[in-house]
Amino acid sequence: MADGKTGNWGPVNSILATDCGSTTTKAILIERQSGGYRLVARGEAPTTVEAPFEDVTLGVRNAVRELEELTGRKLLGQQGVLCPRSADGTGTDLFLSTSSAGGGLQMMVAGVIKTMTAESAQRAALGAGAIVMDVIAIDDGRRPHEKIRRIRDLRPDMILLSGGVDGGTISHVAQVAELIAAAQPRPRLGTSFKLPVIFAGNVKARDHVRKVLGGLSDLRVVENLRPVMEREELGPAREEIHRLFLEHVMAQAPGYATLMSWASAPIMPTPGAVGLGMQNVAKLYRTSVIGVDIGGATTDVFSVFGPEQELFVRTVSANLGMSYSISNVLLEAGLENVMRWLPISVDPVDLKNRIRNKMIRPTTIPQTLEELLIEQALAREALRLAMEHHKTLARGLKGIQRLRHMGETFDQEATGQTHIDLMELGILVGSGGALSHAPRRMQAALMLLDAFQPEGVTRLAVDSIFMMPQLGVLWTVSPEPAAQVFERDCLVHLGTAISPVGNGRPGERAFTLKGTLPGAGEVEEEVLAGQLRVLPLGVGEKATVEVVPGWGMDAGAGKGRKLKTEVHGGVCGLILDGRGRPLVLPEDPVQRRRKLVEWFRCVDAYPADLLTRLAGPLPRE
Amino acid sequence: MAHAYTPGLKVTRETTIRKIRRLPLLGEVLVEVGDTVTPDTPVARTEVPGDPHTVNIANILGVEPAEIPSHMTVAVGDAVSRGDVIASFSAFLGLVHREARSPADGVIEMISPVTGQVTLREPPLPVEVNAYLAGRVVKVFAREGVAVETIGALVQGIFGVGGETYGRLRVAVDDPATPLRADHLGPKDRGCVVVGGSLISGEAITRAIEVGVAALVAGGIIDRDLIDLLGYDLGVAVTGHEDIAVTLVVTEGFGPMPMAPRTFQLLREMEGKVACVNGATQIRAGVLRPEVIVPHEPRPAGTQVGAPAATGLEPGTLVRLIREPHFGKLAVVRELPADLTIVETEARVRVLRAELADGTVITVPRANVEIMEVN
Numbered sequence: 001m002a003d004g005k006t007g008n009w010g011p012v013n014s015i016l017a018t019d020c021g022s023t024t025t026k027a028i029l030i031e032r033q034s035g036g037y038r039l040v041a042r043g044e045a046p047t048t049v050e051a052p053f054e055d056v057t058l059g060v061r062n063a064v065r066e067l068e069e070l071t072g073r074k075l076l077g078q079q080g081v082l083c084p085r086s087a088d089g090t091g092t093d094l095f096l097s098t099s100s101a102g103g104g105l106q107m108m109v110a111g112v113i114k115t116m117t118a119e120s121a122q123r124a125a126l127g128a129g130a131i132v133m134d135v136i137a138i139d140d141g142r143r144p145h146e147k148i149r150r151i152r153d154l155r156p157d158m159i160l161l162s163g164g165v166d167g168g169t170i171s172h173v174a175q176v177a178e179l180i181a182a183a184q185p186r187p188r189l190g191t192s193f194k195l196p197v198i199f200a201g202n203v204k205a206r207d208h209v210r211k212v213l214g215g216l217s218d219l220r221v222v223e224n225l226r227p228v229m230e231r232e233e234l235g236p237a238r239e240e241i242h243r244l245f246l247e248h249v250m251a252q253a254p255g256y257a258t259l260m261s262w263a264s265a266p267i268m269p270t271p272g273a274v275g276l277g278m279q280n281v282a283k284l285y286r287t288s289v290i291g292v293d294i295g296g297a298t299t300d301v302f303s304v305f306g307p308e309q310e311l312f313v314r315t316v317s318a319n320l321g322m323s324y325s326i327s328n329v330l331l332e333a334g335l336e337n338v339m340r341w342l343p344i345s346v347d348p349v350d351l352k353n354r355i356r357n358k359m360i361r362p363t364t365i366p367q368t369l370e371e372l373l374i375e376q377a378l379a380r381e382a383l384r385l386a387m388e389h390h391k392t393l394a395r396g397l398k399g400i401q402r403l404r405h406m407g408e409t410f411d412q413e414a415t416g417q418t419h420i421d422l423m424e425l426g427i428l429v430g431s432g433g434a435l436s437h438a439p440r441r442m443q444a445a446l447m448l449l450d451a452f453q454p455e456g457v458t459r460l461a462v463d464s465i466f467m468m469p470q471l472g473v474l475w476t477v478s479p480e481p482a483a484q485v486f487e488r489d490c491l492v493h494l495g496t497a498i499s500p501v502g503n504g505r506p507g508e509r510a511f512t513l514k515g516t517l518p519g520a521g522e523v524e525e526e527v528l529a530g531q532l533r534v535l536p537l538g539v540g541e542k543a544t545v546e547v548v549p550g551w552g553m554d555a556g557a558g559k560g561r562k563l564k565t566e567v568h569g570g571v572c573g574l575i576l577d578g579r580g581r582p583l584v585l586p587e588d589p590v591q592r593r594r595k596l597v598e599w600f601r602c603v604d605a606y607p608a609d610l611l612t613r614l615a616g617p618l619p620r621e
Numbered sequence: 622m623a624h625a626y627t628p629g630l631k632v633t634r635e636t637t638i639r640k641i642r643r644l645p646l647l648g649e650v651l652v653e654v655g656d657t658v659t660p661d662t663p664v665a666r667t668e669v670p671g672d673p674h675t676v677n678i679a680n681i682l683g684v685e686p687a688e689i690p691s692h693m694t695v696a697v698g699d700a701v702s703r704g705d706v707i708a709s710f711s712a713f714l715g716l717v718h719r720e721a722r723s724p725a726d727g728v729i730e731m732i733s734p735v736t737g738q739v740t741l742r743e744p745p746l747p748v749e750v751n752a753y754l755a756g757r758v759v760k761v762f763a764r765e766g767v768a769v770e771t772i773g774a775l776v777q778g779i780f781g782v783g784g785e786t787y788g789r790l791r792v793a794v795d796d797p798a799t800p801l802r803a804d805h806l807g808p809k810d811r812g813c814v815v816v817g818g819s820l821i822s823g824e825a826i827t828r829a830i831e832v833g834v835a836a837l838v839a840g841g842i843i844d845r846d847l848i849d850l851l852g853y854d855l856g857v858a859v860t861g862h863e864d865i866a867v868t869l870v871v872t873e874g875f876g877p878m879p880m881a882p883r884t885f886q887l888l889r890e891m892e893g894k895v896a897c898v899n900g901a902t903q904i905r906a907g908v909l910r911p912e913v914i915v916p917h918e919p920r921p922a923g924t925q926v927g928a929p930a931a932t933g934l935e936p937g938t939l940v941r942l943i944r945e946p947h948f949g950k951l952a953v954v955r956e957l958p959a960d961l962t963i964v965e966t967e968a969r970v971r972v973l974r975a976e977l978a979d980g981t982v983i984t985v986p987r988a989n990v991e992i993m994e995v996n
Contacts, residue, residue: 145675148675171735174733174735178733297857324857324858327854327856328857331854356875357874357876359858360875361874361943364944365968365989366944367946368946370945371944
């Protein structure tokens with residue numbers, strides 16, 4: 001597409017894309033310049049889907065107006081966004097949008113067995129960009145009347161019902177359908193609409209499900225998402241979820257009918273678009289990717305693994321976030337786990353009150369270093385918990401029989417093991433305010449390292465201004481500008497971390513790094529267990545290095561085996577992490593705080609003098 | 622963004638307040654436009670479907686699911702009482718006899734020959750929505766509900782728990798810095814909305830429940846006391862449906878915090894009048910804050926009711942600082958620098974300079990202040 005032509009839109013020289021979030025509507029303008037596509041400007045305005053405005057297009061207009069002011073371009077007319085562009089150059093060639101306003105897409109899923117068809121349904125819903133409010137299954141431990149009450153209370157946007165393999169027994173999936181019918185669930189939006197229910201289960205059960213749910217709901221029947229036990233086919237269910245999202249959820253949200261009429265392509269749920277973005281990152285770099293978006297209310301984790309980057313999983317931790325849900329981070333992680341990341345002494349009662357006050361005044365920001373350290377400690381725990389949650393869903397199919405060869409006879413690996421392999425992980429991408437807006441990029445790098453504990457050699461990056469949603473939807477209609485803007489303007493490469501697995505004793509060698517770095521010349525660095533250091537390796541620079549692990553340590557080639565690998569630079573550089581995996585912090589509070597101060601100072605993560613003053617005297621043992 | 626500050630909570634002596642009172646399902650509206658209502662006047666009524674029960678007939682009788690229609694002694698649509706036989710099975714000339722009985726009063730809704738289950742539904746449950754405010758019905762939404770309007774004082778809190786209630790307003794402390802203790806409350810406070818100063822203490826909550834206080838309002842609350850009241854810890858600030866005997870409204874935040882003097886003064890001015898209180902808080906998109914509404918007679922036309930509500934930050938605007946290191950203090954905006962400023966965290970943010978009561982001028986991020994909307 002070197003001529004800039006694509007799809008049905010003719011030459012694409014200018015692209016306007018908006019993301020209508022629950023609090024802010026973000027607009028970006030991309031233009032084709034002599035060297036390719038670049039982000040030209042970004043604008044934002046409060047989202048206006050709630051009262052008193054109740055029209056999402058007002059927020060979109062305000063965000064686009066900011067772009068007009070910044071660029072001097074005319075993009076809006078009386079009727080809305082000017083698209084396609086007119087002969088005099090006003091308007092844009094493409095207008096795209098994503099949305100999570102009004103709470104996004106909220107779904108309930110149901111299946112027969114919790115860890116089998118219900119889990120497949122959960123993956124289908126999450127992958128389509130939904131928040132899964134509950135998972136109902138025959139074996140979920142609740143009695144029928146408890147399930148019925150729960151279904152009645154939920155008021156989701158839609159239900160995805162699965163269950164049974166094609167041609168198998170229908171009585172179990174019929175039982176779940178009957179529970180749903182007994183609950184007579186109502187949709188979240190609108191009092192006079194029937195709740196959409198998608199049936200993606202045993203084909204033999206379709207007639208019975210139609211009989212039971214046909215009159216009560218807006219029933220859609222699609223291909224079974226688990227046609228045989230060994231295979232998951234999530235595509236048809238996901239497509240139907242997207243269709244219903246547009247027909248029901250979007251159509252009933254105020255102003256969306258107009259927004260849809262402006263857009264060049266269907267509006268996508270924001271997390272669905274981010275998921276597409278992450279999958280394309282994996283294809284672009286031909287490596288496995290973990291992406292995380294830590295928001296105010298929720299934290300989404302995306303992973304793309306497998307030899308062909310074919311295993312894509314998204315999870316939403318619905319109540320892990322840095323503002324609305326910050327008290328829940330404390331609740332789920334526990335005070336001890338939050339305080340272990342603090343290099344300063346804080347009164348636990350005061351800390352709890354501060355966290356609650358952030359919850360009730362979610363738009364405030366840290367002004368002091370002490371407040372920043374507290375928020376970043378909470379961010380580490382939110383990210384860690386979200387990743388733990390992700391691992392429970394990012395796994396192979398449960399309940400299948402595997403053909404084993406002789407070599408696997410003594411391999412005790414069960415079906416349903418997570419396919420997240422942190423040693424195999426190529427790139428870890430962070431986004432969301434806590435990571436993208438950390439005052440020093442090294443703080444974002446440390447939060448990612450401490451929370452995810454990547455193993456071996458891993459590139460780290462952050463999404464500069466969170467434009468992954470807009471680029472995700474752009475990728476579906478015009479991949480070339482999406483890829484170019486992604487590489488040039490979206491990702492901020494932090495660098496590469498080398499973190500061998502194992503825990504050496506203090507003073508022992510964790511690993512030695514040998515190689516020639518563009519900025520530092522020939523280096524041979526010995527990193528001791530418990531040390532954290534950084535070497536200069538700038539954005540766009542790369543080097544081939546040898547990592548010689550210490551005794552019992554593994555950098556990716558096996559315990560004690562030398563690894564030759566390519567490392568890429570970034571704004572932080574080459575991070576040499578000898579702290580061990582798993583990362584174990586000293587139990588004694590003073591020694592732990594001393595160690596944290598040492599690490600933070602070694603990589604220049606915070607203003608050194610202020611940090612030392614705040615930490616106070618920290619004697620050695 | 623043009624408005625990078627928290628708009629602030631309303632503390633208004635006189636304003637028009639309109640509340641939509643809507644049924645959960647379509648039903649019947651009981652009042653008309655122009656009707657005068659009190660907080661407990663029912664304005665709309667409906668019936669929600671009763672609880673369903675599922676009975677696995679096939680299991681109980683020991684027959685195949687497909688066979689259960691022939692064993693049913695009732696049909697779809699039949700009314701049954703708790704204990705009635707709804708299906709039976711006999712074999713060997715009655716030597717083997719099994720019965721399935723109804724677990725509740727209700728109507729048979731479904732007999733499934735696929736799962737062998739029968740669903741029966743209890744009688745519908747009547748649901749009424751009351752007016753909540755003392756005022757006038759200004760709009761009727763056919764079969765859905767009404768809008769009730771009143772003129773009165775409005776105090777929005779920052780956080781609350783418990784649902785709608787009402788009662789006579791009583792201020793139990795002398796100044797906004799005094800915590801509300803158990804000895805401030807007595808039998809005379811039964812059914813009242815009681816105002817304290819800096820803190821709703823745990824002992825005051827216990828005493829309030831003992832004497833039957835409708836609601837407590839004060840500056841702060843200790844998080845441990847809230848957990849003790851609820852019986853669980855709150856992860857997110859979405860409240861209003863707690864099963865608790867007293868509604869709480871906190872005006873400033875967590876920890877002991879003197880109530881803003883103007884809020885305290887306004888509530889004292891309204892003492893003796895009936896206050897309508899709702900602790901429901903939803904701090905998500907579409908923020909919902911708890912509230913104390915005191916309907917009263919409007920002042921005569923032309924009466925000065927104070928300065929108009931602030932429309933944005935400008936020099937002279939009174940603000941409250943809502944984040945450390947000056948949390949809870951009031952200040953007057955002196956300057957609004959246009960350029961981004963580096964603060965202690967090294968973040969570049971939009972700031973303002975404001976003067977504290979002692980004359981100190983401080984620099985704070987605009988995101989960390991809220992406008993005191995007082996008139």
